[in-house]
Amino acid sequence: MNKRQNTYQEVLQQAVALADTDAIAYMANIAALLHSQFSFWWVGFYRVKADVLVLGPFQGPLACTRIGFGKGVCGTAWKSKHTIVVPDVDQFEGHIACSSLSKSEIVVPILQNNEVMAVLDIDSEYPNAFDEEDAVYLEQLAAVMARHIHFEQ
Ligand code: SME
Numbered sequence: 001m002n003k004r005q006n007t008y009q010e011v012l013q014q015a016v017a018l019a020d021t022d023a024i025a026y027m028a029n030i031a032a033l034l035h036s037q038f039s040f041w042w043v044g045f046y047r048v049k050a051d052v053l054v055l056g057p058f059q060g061p062l063a064c065t066r067i068g069f070g071k072g073v074c075g076t077a078w079k080s081k082h083t084i085v086v087p088d089v090d091q092f093e094g095h096i097a098c099s100s101l102s103k104s105e106i107v108v109p110i111l112q113n114n115e116v117m118a119v120l121d122i123d124s125e126y127p128n129a130f131d132e133e134d135a136v137y138l139e140q141l142a143a144v145m146a147r148h149i150h151f152e153q
Helices: 002-019 023-038 072-080 132-148
Strands: 043-050 052-059 066-068 084-086 104-112 115-124
Touching: 002 023, 002 115, 002 132, 023 043, 023 052, 023 115, 043 066, 052 072, 066 072, 072 084, 072 104, 072 115, 104 132, 115 132
Parallel strands: none
Antiparallel strands: 043 052, 043 115, 052 066, 084 104, 104 115
């Protein structure tokens, strides 16, 4: 197992230990955990509130607060219900640039009963920072979170 795989395994174990039914509390700790373990540029959550994604707990620079359905990478992941890996944000049509320093991104939806409740968004200041392996581990993390969180709409 390489270093990144090892770190993801630790993150998954800690995510179980940190589990909290309160969505904000749990997301806040997971954002802090991922940010400290991987030194990502920006790690955070957007919650589905009616017809828009609203900024939730995050670690990193200021971010836009609302993203529409199908808009940007986050809104596209919400609409498609699938993880989106963006190796180069300039190549993703409609990408919403909260920070000009962000170069690549991954967005993972958190689903309950096949409905997207929130998305996990991670940005890197380096291009090509995320691949299929990140997607697999982060989807496992999203599944752990979905099992524990009570989302209030
Ligand atoms: N880039 C995202 C917006 C959120 S920020 O990166 C924090 C998007 O296109 O949806």
